[in-house]
Structures are given as C-alpha cells and as structure tokens.
Amino acid sequence: MKKYINKIFILGSLLFLGSSCESDAELTTLKSVSFPSEISVSSNTIVLTEDTAEDQALLVSWPSVSFPIEAPVTYALQFDLVGDTSGSNAWLKAKRIEVGTDVLSKTLIGQDLNKIAVDLGLPIDTQGKLVVRVEATMDRKIYSDPVTLTITPYEKSVVFGEIYMPGAYQGEWNVDTALALTAIAKGVYQGYVTVQPGYGPVFKLNQGRNWEQYYGAGATNSDLQNMSTKDFALPGEGSYQVKVNLNTLKWTATPYSWGIVGDGTSGGWDNSTPMNYDYQTKTWKITAVLVPGNVKFRLNNNWTINYGPKNTTDGIVYLDDPGAHYVGEGGTYEITFKINDVDPATTGYPPTATYTITKK
Structure with missing residues (x-):
C-alpha cells in the first residue's frame, strides 16, 4: 500500500509542475504595445527670448496608449540632441519631464524650454535642433516616435534689484522696513509674505524705499497702475508667494507655506x-x-x-x-x-x- 501511495504522490507532483510551467509560460508573454498615432507639437521652429520667457513656447500632445491591463498610464517627455538618440547610449543624456497620470498634453513656457535647450548644449542665439518624444509607463515603458524641433535659445541676463511692498501685513505701513521682492528675471520680482490674524491684506508696490514712485491697483486687483491710490489686496490671512511682472504690469499671489x-x-x-x-x-x-x-x-x-x-x-x-x-x-x-x-x-x-x- 505504501508503494502505491508513493507512486500517486510522485505522479501528482509531476502533473502540478507541468501545470505550473504552462502557467508561467503564459504569464511571461507580453502583448505588444505602441502609440496608436504620432505625437504633435504646436510649432517645430521656436525662437526664444527673455521678453517672452513666461509665455507659452511649446505645446506637446499625444494619443492615449492602451496597455493589456486596465490601469492608469503615467506619461513623461524626453528631450535630447539629435545625435544622442541612436547607438548604445541612445537617450541616456535626455532631459526628462514628468507629466502625470493619464495626462495627454504638456505646455512649456519659454524659460523652461530655454533651460532644456541650454543644458543640452544648443548654442545661444543660433538655431539648433532637439528631438522630443513621449514616454508611457505602466507595466513597462514604451516610447513614441520622436519629433524634431528647431530652437533658438537665449542667454539669461544676470539680474539685480528689488522692489518693495509696504502694507498692512506689517502692522504699520513702513516702506523703510517693507518686504523686498528680489529680481528673478528682467522686470520680474518675487518674494514671500505672511498675513497674520488681525492684520490687513492691502499693500502697494514701490520702486524704492520711498513714495516717489509706486504702483497701486488698476482696472482689476491684479493690474499695476502707476501712482494709483487704490491698494492691492492679498486673498486674506496666510502665507503667499508674491510675483510682480513690471513688463506686463501684472502681479500674482500663490498660497505658499x-x-x-x-x-x-x-x-x-x-x-x-x-x-x-x-x-x-x-x-x-x-x-x-x-x-x-x-x-x-x-x-x-x-x-x-x-x-x-x-x-x-x-x-x-x-x-x-x-x-x-x-x-x-x-x-x-x-x-x-x-x-x-x-x-x-x-x-x-x-x-x-x-x-x-x-x-x-
């Protein structure tokens, strides 16, 4: 009897192993996945300038990619020099920008695209070529066909200077001790402020630590008007990143804490x-x-x-x-x-x- 039981055990084990191997073979077979159509760009030839650094420079759009498993797909962009996209080191130096899950487009403003171009080595004020492709990731990574861009980058100026923000957040308006917003680009200034409970949200923007030249609110709260007596107003209590653009005569306040x-x-x-x-x-x-x-x-x-x-x-x-x-x-x-x-x-x-x- 013991001999028969051993034979049955061995036979069962062989059948189990055979079944497992067949299952493993099925599980390791990946279905082919690809982009259903080409990606598109808003322009193939782009001239970048410091004056338009915060304007939209490039919009990249792409079709949804379907994987065998129903799950979110994460997309990213890759930029690289044309000469670095082939061979054993293809795309290893690429600049990668995470886009997000199930997002099918990405907009880049001028300063961001300029940084990519300069970091990759395109010459300043001269036309150069980059390629861009889309990466789709779920259980593996797949890539779209690349699109060639002709880009003229600029050299960012070294900027200095400040403007000042006297206001009720100080408790007592005082231009001599007011927040200084630092220049981060030509005509663009940025700083941080907290409006504490019991303090008001209103303020002005001054060119110097005096009242000889200042800006107040214009047609809307976000518009700068020279020597306007109308105060600007932050959204309320809390901390904010304040950005002022004297090129466009606009300002913004973003919650930042x-x-x-x-x-x-x-x-x-x-x-x-x-x-x-x-x-x-x-x-x-x-x-x-x-x-x-x-x-x-x-x-x-x-x-x-x-x-x-x-x-x-x-x-x-x-x-x-x-x-x-x-x-x-x-x-x-x-x-x-x-x-x-x-x-x-x-x-x-x-x-x-x-x-x-x-x-x-």
Whole structure:
C-alpha cells in the first residue's frame, strides 16, 4: 500500500509542475504595445527670448496608449540632441519631464524650454535642433516616435534689484522696513509674505524705499497702475508667494507655506502646522508645543516638497530625506526654517536648508 501511495504522490507532483510551467509560460508573454498615432507639437521652429520667457513656447500632445491591463498610464517627455538618440547610449543624456497620470498634453513656457535647450548644449542665439518624444509607463515603458524641433535659445541676463511692498501685513505701513521682492528675471520680482490674524491684506508696490514712485491697483486687483491710490489686496490671512511682472504690469499671489509635521507635532504625520514668514530675516518661524517624537518640514501641507535631517546636531535638512529631528522632551519650542528658494519654479528647490529647534 505504501508503494502505491508513493507512486500517486510522485505522479501528482509531476502533473502540478507541468501545470505550473504552462502557467508561467503564459504569464511571461507580453502583448505588444505602441502609440496608436504620432505625437504633435504646436510649432517645430521656436525662437526664444527673455521678453517672452513666461509665455507659452511649446505645446506637446499625444494619443492615449492602451496597455493589456486596465490601469492608469503615467506619461513623461524626453528631450535630447539629435545625435544622442541612436547607438548604445541612445537617450541616456535626455532631459526628462514628468507629466502625470493619464495626462495627454504638456505646455512649456519659454524659460523652461530655454533651460532644456541650454543644458543640452544648443548654442545661444543660433538655431539648433532637439528631438522630443513621449514616454508611457505602466507595466513597462514604451516610447513614441520622436519629433524634431528647431530652437533658438537665449542667454539669461544676470539680474539685480528689488522692489518693495509696504502694507498692512506689517502692522504699520513702513516702506523703510517693507518686504523686498528680489529680481528673478528682467522686470520680474518675487518674494514671500505672511498675513497674520488681525492684520490687513492691502499693500502697494514701490520702486524704492520711498513714495516717489509706486504702483497701486488698476482696472482689476491684479493690474499695476502707476501712482494709483487704490491698494492691492492679498486673498486674506496666510502665507503667499508674491510675483510682480513690471513688463506686463501684472502681479500674482500663490498660497505658499512651509510647516512642521510629524508625531512630535499637534498635526501628527497627516497635517502640517503652518509657520509664519519673517520677511526681514527671510526665515520661517513658529512657536509650538511639541511632544516627544519626530519633526520634519514640508511645503503646502503635502509631501511633494519636504526636508528632513540626517541627525539632530548639524541643523541641516535635506530635500526629500527620510530622516526627522527627534524631540525627546515635551514642551514649548521655537522653531525656525531658512531656505534659499528664490525662484523654485525655474531653478527648483535647493538640496539643503537650515533649521533650529530650541526649547523655551
């Protein structure tokens, strides 16, 4: 009887292994996937200038790609020199721009396309050729056929200067101590401000630390009008990135707030506690009650841009680092965060920032 049982066991095992091999063969066979049609660009010949740096320069559009599995598809753009798209090192030097999930177009403004062209080595003020293709990713990566672009890049001017923002956020209007907005491009200025509870949102924009020449609101709140007595107004309480364009006589205010997050803070890991911007020292600050636990810094209450330290002694935090500052004793702490993010939209966020966490 034992002999028969052994034979049945061996036969069953062979059948199972045979079945598994057939299943594996089916699972490792990938169905061919490709772009159903060509990608399109708004223009194949583009002359870039500093005066149009913030205007739309290129729109790339593409068809939806269908994979065998029904799931979201992530798209990206790749730009490269024509000569670097063949051979064993093809596309290895390409500039890649993440677009998003199930997004079928991407617009690039002049300064962004210019940076790509210059970084890839196109000569300034001379026509040069780049190629662009679309990457689609799900269970694998596939690529569209490339499209050739003829681009004339410009050399970005070294800009200096400031304009000033006296307003109710100061508590008392004072042009001598008002926020200075720094030049980030020709005629374009940027800075950060916090409107605290009890302080008003209105302000003016001055060419110097005086009232000899200033701008107030024009036809709309976002229009600059020379020597207008009508005040501009921020959306309300909170922190903002303010950008002023004297070329177009327009200004914008975008919600922009660094905060503390972690199990040592009142919001835990889910909700940042916003900090206030001290425009005179260019430092983000908060006085907060902490419990024993961890503290990190992140922007606009999400994890897209965040900083963490490698230890609790150096006072340095690193972009997208998993580390956190551990607070061993609960109590009231004064916390500061200082970052050189003058023009993150163009140059990105710096690899490091500095901070302090001091028990009061």
